[in-house]
Amino acid sequence: MRVRDLSEALGIELIQPEFEDTEILDGYTGDLLSDVMAHASSGSVLITIQAHKNTIAVAGLVGILAIIVANERPIPEDMVEAARKEKIAIFRSKESQFVLSGKLYAQLSSSR
Amino acid sequence: MSTIPINTQESPPFLLDLIYRLKVKDVMTHEVITARRETPLRQIQYIMKEKGITGVPITDDEGKRLFGIVSMDDIIRALDGGYIQDPAERWMSRNLIVLEDDMPLQFAISYLDKFRYGRFPVLNKDRELVGIITSRDIIIALLVEVNKEVEKLEQRIVQPPSRPGEEARLLYHVRKYDFENAGKASAGIKKLLLERNLDPKTLRRISVAAYELEMNLVVHSEGGTLSFRMEKDRVEIEAKDRGPGIPDVEQAMEEGFSTANEWIRSLGFGAGMGLPNAKRVSDEFTIDSRVGEGTTVRAVIYLPK
Amino acid sequence: MKLETILQRIPCTVVVKGKGFEELDLRSIVASDLMSDVLTTVDDRFLIVTSLNSEQVIRTADIVGAPVVLLVNGKQPQNGMVRLAEEFGITLLSTPLSMYKVCYLLGCLLESK
Structure with a gap:
């Protein structure tokens, strides 16, 4: 599954559409950026409610392809701006981190 | 290579605050000693000896645009391989991992732990070389800050x-x-x-x-x-x-x-x-x-x- | 979903056995590292999945009536966290799995009940 497939596969809204459309390798869920930095692997999709421009900085370092903001948390404009520069997609969903994790995991394992 | 013995996630709150509050630019060495692409490795070896440093960034004449880095390891390999007279360009490490000056110090500590390099060049927003950071810089900065902190927390x-x-x-x-x-x-x-x-x-x-x-x-x-x-x-x-x-x-x-x-x-x-x-x-x-x-x-x- | 089922099916260790440990029945799951987010939940009797290993997790669990906390990424609870879990009677578990993976597994268990 590629980044552009996420919207339809998970029923989530695309907020930042300028991204590199590559193959998704894994997922990671977490709201602590230090934790994401320590554990998330390159080529992952990050599920979080930490809607902040620093999330993009960490995502860029780790090599995260896309961020799904859960619980319909508001997304600040400077976060979208930073993501555009880094070519990281942002999606938003009203579902929780728990539900989104389950859905993404199921999708990724069935598309392999 | 020595790492910084600080757990960046589970240390006491004061320390965690410190490593997020301090930015790379507050801690790094600003005066970077650089060499050019055509500088012979032999000369870089002398620079290292004279200045007591273990890594020299290779840049343009202004010292701003970073092309690579020559480390002590590269010099030792050059001595072993008999190519110490070659220009830096030929043997410098080009796969550079760099830090940005605005990043929190925590990033620098994570980088040192993760990549095991002794030093990281620091770039500003315009991708210009503005400093270099080593574990020594970090340890000194932390010691200074910790010494400043004496107040104990209490609650009544x-x-x-x-x-x-x-x-x-x-x-x-x-x-x-x-x-x-x-x-x-x-x-x-x-x-x-x-x-x-x-x-x-x-x-x-x-x-x-x-x-x-x-x-x-x-x-x-x-x-x-x-x-x-x-x-x-x-x-x-x-x-x-x-x-x-x-x-x-x-x-x-x-x-x-x-x-x-x-x-x-x-x-x-x-x-x-x-x-x-x-x-x-x-x-x-x-x-x-x-x-x-x-x-x-x-x-x-x-x-x- | 019975806590017993979770213990059987999810690789995890029990750090603190809380109140009513043997017959705990959970209605839902909340996965988050931000305790303010957990505090907005209207439900109770849910399991908190988190990578945050501080006392604040237990305090939050106590306020919202979540009887079980599952720590992910093999995180060891801070001492104060264990002490407080014992004091408040909250069951504390730890798993080596990530939040992402464990949410999927818990989701499967929740659906198959």
Whole structure:
């Protein structure tokens, strides 16, 4: 599954559409950026409610392809701006981190 | 290669605050000794010896654009391989891992641990070389900061006597960044209410309001008091602090707006949900704030008859 | 979903056995590292999945009536966290799995109940 497939596969809204459309390798869920930095692997999709421009900085370092903001948390404009520069997609969903994790995991394992 | 013996996630709060608060540019060496692409490795070896350094960035004539880096290891390999007279360009490491000057120090520590290089070139927003950072720089900066910090955190609990018309009254002193004791005031309030057999829904609303206001004092204020007053038909929680004050209260009430730094966020707070949360569970909610003086937040929850 | 089922099906260790450990029945799952987010939940009797290993998790669990906390990424709870869990009677578990993976597994259990 590629980044552009996420919207339809998970029923989530695309907020930042300028991204590199590559193959998704894994997922990671977490709201602590230090934790994401320590554990998330390159080529992952990050599920979080930490809607902040620093999330993009960490995502860029780790090599995260896309961020799904859960619980319909508001997304600040400077976060979208930073993501555009880094070519990281942002999606938003009203579902929780728990539900989104389950859905993404199921999708990724069935598309392999 | 030596790493910095600091756990960047689980060290004491003071240290975590420090490594988020300090930026790479506060810690790095600003005067970078560089060489050109055509500089022979032999000359770089002399530079290292003379200046007592173990890595030399290779840049353009202005020392701004970074092409690579020659480390002590590269020099040793050149001596072994008999190509010490070759120009730097031929053998320098080009796969560079660099830091940005605005990143928190925590990133630099993680990088040193993760990549096991002895040094990282530091670039500014325009991708110009502005410094170099080694574990030595970091250790010195941390020692200086830790020496500055002496104040111990403490929390006192005071229980003033009840006044007429009041069922109960509690007053707690809350200190800035005192995560050790954070939550104790609201736990005390909850305990008192449990003894009075309040219905679980109301109890939960009061607990959420008390906890969020208490955490707000810990995370954002210079310290203050959390007071609790119970009357026949209502409970009032008041968080009063000594500063810094909220410049724009309306903005502070917006969900997601936060002034918390990266360290506070790493502890799971400061995502801009606290005040909106407290308001949501309250029947009356007011904020009175003056920049430079302080803030008083008052939350009232009506008790069911 | 019975806690017993979770213990059987999810690789995890029990750090603290809380109140009513043997017959705990959970209605839902909340996965988050931000405790303010957990505090907005209207439900109770849910399991908190988190990578945050501080006392504040237990205080939050106590306020919202979540009887079980599951720490992910093999995180060891801070001392104060264990002490507080014992005091408040909250069951504390730890798993080497990530939040992402464990949410999927818990989701499967929740659906198959």
